[in-house]
Amino acid sequence: MDQSAPIFGFNSAREGLVREVVDRVTESTSDPLFYLNDAAYFEIRRLESARRKKDRERYAEWQKLARTLGRMSPSERTEKLRELAKTYAWDVAGNFNPKVYGVSTRLVPGLVTGLLAPRTLATMVQNPAELLSLDALDDKVVVEGPFEQLQRLARRGTLVFVPTHLSNMDSIVFGYALERAGLPPATYGAGKNLFTNPVLSFFMHNLGAYRVDRRLRHELYKDVLKAYSCVLLEHGYHSLFFPGGTRSRSGGVERRLKLGLVGSAIEAYARTVRAGRERRVFFVPATINYLITLEAETLIADYLAETGKSRYIIEDDESSRLGRMVAFIRKLLGMEGSVVIRFGKPIDPFGNSVDEEGESHDARGRVVDPSSYVRDEQGKVVLDAARDAQYTRELGTRICADYLRETVVMSTHLVATVAFARLRKASPRPDLFTVLRQRDSVVVPRDELAAEVRELRDTLLDMEKRGEIRCGEFVRAASGGDIVERALRAFAGYHTTPVLSPREDGIAITDPKLLYYYQNRLAGHGVAWDTLGGPARTTKLDAAAPSLGGLR
Amino acid sequence: MSQVAIVGGGPWGIALARAAARTGASVIHYTRRETKESRLVELTSSLETAARAKLIVLAVPSQVAREVARGLGDHVDGSHMIVHGVRGLDPEGLQTISDIVREETPVRRLGALGGPVQAAELHHGTASAIVVGSPYPEVIRAVTSGFSGPWLRVFSTNDLRGLEWASALVGCVSLGVGFAESAGAGPGLLAALIARAMHDAGRIAALAGAEEQTIYGLGGYGDLLASIALEKRPEVVVGRVLAQGRSVAEAIAEAELRVEAIELIPRLCDFARSHGLKAPAFDGLARMLEGQPGEDILGRFFQV
Incomplete structure (x- = not known):
């Protein structure tokens, strides 16, 4: 593994990077008063109904700052701004532990094991060999x-x-x-909330993730975040x-x-x-x-x-x-x-x-x-x-x-697209919400479903030839029936309600919402029902218009 | 001092070159036609020379825009700005000229000219107003400094697509105005037709990703009012000839210039229809091109 990438020296460079961020944010701000007011406004609003003791204290601090801002001298304001920028920059800055990286790369399958039994996480880091071999995931x-x-x-x-x-x-x-x-x-920015999950947090924290606190809405924080990302990129991360x-x-x-x-x-x-x-x-x-x-x-x-x-x-x-x-x-x-x-x-x-x-x-x-x-x-x-x-x-x-x-088409997307089109046809009214209420009312005979799946797959293969989409390995070669079987296997046993249920007379559509979820993957390509709004295929304007169903 | 290149040797290109020279800009004028020597501008027949200027204005007929852009593309890079004063859309894919320039050159800082100003006004330096559209503030600044003066006010919008669509749609509406006037519409009916047609135009443009408001501003309505005030505006001439019951071919012959609106109108009707948009005034324009008599079209216009 090439270990020359800057990330391997991140921990020793971190202090310098943070300093650069703080300097840049402070210097680029022509109006510290505005930034401080803006931050105080958003923080006071965010914290006013908070219960936790720490949050109550912060709330009081921000209120005090808001009251005294007007009386501060320009240099005091700049100093305050710098102080805050520094706090935020350190909060954002991540950590990179080459040891954890070295272990986990040989061992992300291990990570998977770790997820299966998180208590083994600790031992896993010490003794990687005990864990699942890499080939298992390959x-x-x-x-x-x-x-x-x-x-x-x-x-x-x-x-x-x-x-x-x-x-x-x-x-x-x-x-x-x-x-x-x-x-x-x-390196990447991950929502701070993700760091509360001990498993995800352990890896993210040690693999160069920086923390993004989405609760902070003020300009100063956004500037710190942008500057941090910018500085990292300039240094080649x-x-x-x-x-x-x-x-x-x-x-x-x-x-x-x-x-x-x-x-x-x-x-x-x-x-x-x-x-x-x-x-x-x-x-x-x-x-x-x-x-x-x-x-x-x-x-x-x-x-x-x-x-x-x-x-x-x-x-x-x-x-x-x-x-x-x-x-x-x-x-x-x-x-x-x-x-x-x-x-x-x-x-x-x-x-x-x-x-x-x-x-x-x-x-x-x-x-x-x-x-x-x-x-x-x-x-x-x-x-x-x-x-x-x-x-x-x-x-x-x-x-x-x-x-x-x-986009890589998988069996589930393909089968969901076909089944959802069936559901739409059988729906008494054409709007999305009516279609979504058709739970357990439509049963598609297996051979019909397989034939339609095959037909759509062939369309997708043509699109793939034109470079418009990719077909997954299995989807590319399997028969319609096999694609249906694979989708059924994938849906069964994980989702709390089965998306599709095999019956004697065919395949019953038992969870329209999930079916909708999986068919949406192909909505932008013009093959599945597109109710998502916003621009889809806009390179040329001659594409047929998507009709907006129940959604905006 | 700013430097501007004008590409295109027709009346519009010459007028733009003169307008830029009047502000004191150093002007390179690319033309393939025989033009008399000018003290004010540097004439050239090489696109490479034209690309010495970082601001390049395309003033060529729409049907050759792609070819010219491709040629220019060999001599420009990302630091250039290309602004076009070409009215029209590619009738096939409804691409705008700036879409085409983007495909044919590495340039990203693109813009368009539009609005009510007429070639004669630019040529002679009589007071008028022009609109520049670009999402890049630098492009707006460069055009403003290259063209504005006491005789020419440069207005700006960041809705480039809107301005391009406005120019094309106004061409179509002008044709209808020529037709209606000739078919005997009184001032009230004429006003109603114009207002309804511009309403359709706004909604069609919005469908294409433009801001509807742009159509109702200087680049749309402003442009339309100027167009229909001109006796010899080709679109108006075509409309007039059609109202006399003559064929499209005859109308084209009489207008002497290529009128893009003829191809564009049916395409726009299809475009609106395929998106579930009703555009009755544009449907009326399409029927006009199909040779329906004026009294039928006008008479039915407000029937429910």
Whole structure:
């Protein structure tokens, strides 16, 4: 394993990085009074109904600050700002334990064992050999992509991985995929709430994750976070962002991205060019595809309740319930190819494709110097937040298009799409919520289902030829009936209600919501019913319009 | 001093070159036509020379925009800005010209010109107003400094797509106005037709990802009012000829210039229909092109 990536020296560099972040945030703030007021306002509002003693104390401190801000001298304000920025920066900064990394990479299967029996975690770190061998996961988890190119680019520049996001398992699964691909580990921001799960927390904390506290809504904290991410990138730390911002509630492929951290990568690139030590940034869109999703039930219920916003932080889903996690992992280990991680082709921050050597090429294949995008009319490198915001939006559109292309179709998605279309046809009214109420009312004869599955699979193979989607190994070659069987096996035994139930007269649709969840994966491709709203296939406007069902 | 390149030797290109030169900008004018020497601008027939300027304005007919952009793409990089003053959409995929430029060049900082200003006004320096649309503030700044003066006010919008769609949609509506006037619509009916057609236009543009508001601003309504005030505006001429019961071919011959709206109108109707949007005024425009008599179209317009 190449241990030259900066992350291996993270702990000794950490103090310097934090200092850089604090300096940058403090210096870039022209109006400390505004920032302090803004922070006090949001914190007082957040903490006013808090019960815990520590929170009550903080509340009192913020109130005191808000009262005295007006009387402070400008230098006192700057000092206060610096103090706060420092507290936040240290809270954000993660840890990287090369020992844990070394062990867990040979041993992410061990991690899986750890999840099965968390008390063995401690022993596992001391005695890796006792744990499950790596091979056990090899055929369960499939990792695909242009590995050699990415390995080379990892030495030439900074990689920014931007995968789709379905599950709290993603960061661990993706960490494993990086190792399998022969790539150095990536640092990433994980919601602070995840650190409360002892298992996830142990690994994330020691594998370079930094903490993002989503409860903090004020500008100062956001600036610290962005600056931290930016500084890491400038120093060449490969990074992982989930640009969807949160797990996809609907099960659909992301269509709108939260671009704050993605934007920090563009700024980081511009800063290295300006400082005369250009370090290229390569974005790597990726998809994480599950045969079944750990948290599917909670997520889809949340999506349908349209409370996604208020329950932005879900703390009581399947990933915090050990029993579900165990069941999930048993399922995962029981079926081959149940998780596929697919790395897409790298692109530069301006949406150009990148070749084997790290050179950017425009849509016509001409070589283009990426630094030209951050230069002004006189050729001077300038940092321009408004310009970068637009670059970022355009990059977001490009990443979403790549997600569709790199989506890997699994048996469950395919069968769900076909079955849900049946359900829709049988529904007395065409709106989504009526369709979702058709529980246990539709039974599809096995051979009909198999034939329709085969038909859709053939359509998907044609799409794959055109580069619009990917088919999983099994889906590509199996018969319609076998695809149905595999989906049934995957659905059975994990989800609390069976999604589809085999009966004498055929397959009964017993959980329309989950069926909807799994079919949504193909909604953006124009093959499944698209009720998700927002732009789907927007490269050309001649695509047939998705009809909006019950949802906005 | 800013430097601007104008690509395109037609009346619109010449007018833009003169307008830029008037502000004191150093102007490189790319043209393949014979043009008389000018003291104010540097003439060239090389795109490479044109690319010396970081701000490049495309003023070519829409059907050659792709080809010109591709040629230009060999000489520009990410530090260039390309702004086009081309009215029209690709009728097939309904791509805007900036979409096409993005496909053909490495340039990202793109923009478009639109609004009520007429070539003659730019040419002679009589006071008028132009609109620049770009999501990049730098592009807006560069165009403003390259073109604005006491005789030309540069308004701006960040809704590039909206401005491009506005220009194309206004072309279609102008055709209808020429038709209605000639078919005997009185001022009240004419006003109603215009307002309803612009309402459709706004909703069609929104469907294409533009901001509806842009259509009702200077780049849409403003542009329309200027268009229909012109005697010889090609779209208006086509409408007038059709109202006389003559064929589309005859109308094209009379207009002398390519009128893109003729191809675009039926495409836009399909586009609206496939998205479940009712656009009765645009359907009326389509029937007009199919040769339905004026009194039928106008008479039925407000029937429920």
